[in-house]
Amino acid sequence: MKKISYLVSGRGSNFKAIAESIKSGFISAENGVVISNVDGVKAFDTARSLGIPYFFVNPKSYSSKEEYEAEICSILRSHSTDLICAAGYMRIISTYLINEFRNRIMNIHPALLPSFPGLHAQKQAIDYGVKIAGCTVHFVDEGTDTGPVILQSAVDVSDDDTEESLSAKILREEHKVYPLAVKYFCEDRIIIHDRKISIRQN
Numbered sequence: 001m002k003k004i005s006y007l008v009s010g011r012g013s014n015f016k017a018i019a020e021s022i023k024s025g026f027i028s029a030e031n032g033v034v035i036s037n038v039d040g041v042k043a044f045d046t047a048r049s050l051g052i053p054y055f056f057v058n059p060k061s062y063s064s065k066e067e068y069e070a071e072i073c074s075i076l077r078s079h080s081t082d083l084i085c086a087a088g089y090m091r092i093i094s095t096y097l098i099n100e101f102r103n104r105i106m107n108i109h110p111a112l113l114p115s116f117p118g119l120h121a122q123k124q125a126i127d128y129g130v131k132i133a134g135c136t137v138h139f140v141d142e143g144t145d146t147g148p149v150i151l152q153s154a155v156d157v158s159d160d161d162t163e164e165s166l167s168a169k170i171l172r173e174e175h176k177v178y179p180l181a182v183k184y185f186c187e188d189r190i191i192i193h194d195r196k197i198s199i200r201q202n
Contacts, residue, residue: 002082002186005032007072007089012043013171014108014178015087019050021179029186033079035072037091053079059091069097076101083185085178086140093140103148103192105140106185108178110170112136112152117145122170123163133157133166135174137181139192148195150184153177 004022006015015034021027034047034054047054055075062068073096076084086093086107093105111121113136116128125133134154141147153173157166184190189200 002029003032003080004029004083004085004182005076005079005081006034007084007086008034008036008041008043009038009090010041010088012046012087014174015043016046017175018085018179018182027179027183027186032081033075035075065094066096069094073100095142098140098142103139106137107140108174109136109145113145113149122167126163126166131157135170137178148192148197150181150197151177
């Protein structure tokens with residue numbers, strides 16, 4: 001059975017959605033470990049309530065990003081991690097960690113990539129005037145939100161939507177589609193052809 005670990009920087013609502021999907025049996029996997037670059041985050045409260053070990057790894061305690069990520073890798077490997085889920089992790093993941101877990105790091109972005117990568121994607125969508133927005137689960141590569149797309153989910157953008165209301169709409173979809181992508185990974189249904197992904201039917 002695969003083991004899923006998490007990188008967080010805040011409340012970790014997507015971490016909670018995935019971890020609870022594992023607890024409920026929707027995802028056939030085990031929860032591994034939660035790692036944050038910020039101490040005392042709300043995600044730690046969730047981890048504690050679910051009996052998941054959690055660690056604060058302070059980037060300032062290391063002389064380089066590689067040393068920092070080497071410590072993260074050590075913790076992940078000590079908990080036999082098969083898949084890393086970034087859930088509101090507000091640091092760029094470097095080539096070091098990507099190479100250690102190539103095609104085994106997922107992220108969710110609140111836009112229909114390749115549109116609106118980077119920060120404040122919901123505001124970007126509102127400002128651009130799109131009629132459809134959404135979220136994308138993708139594998140992490142060396143670019144900014146450029147990794148292979150696993151799943152996407154769309155929402156309508158209303159004329160009176162604000163950044164906050166659109167974010168809430170998209171977040172509801174994130175909590176559905178991210179656990180589903182993890183489920184597919186754990187069932188070995190994700191097939192990668194170069195950068196294109198297909199989902200094998202059961």
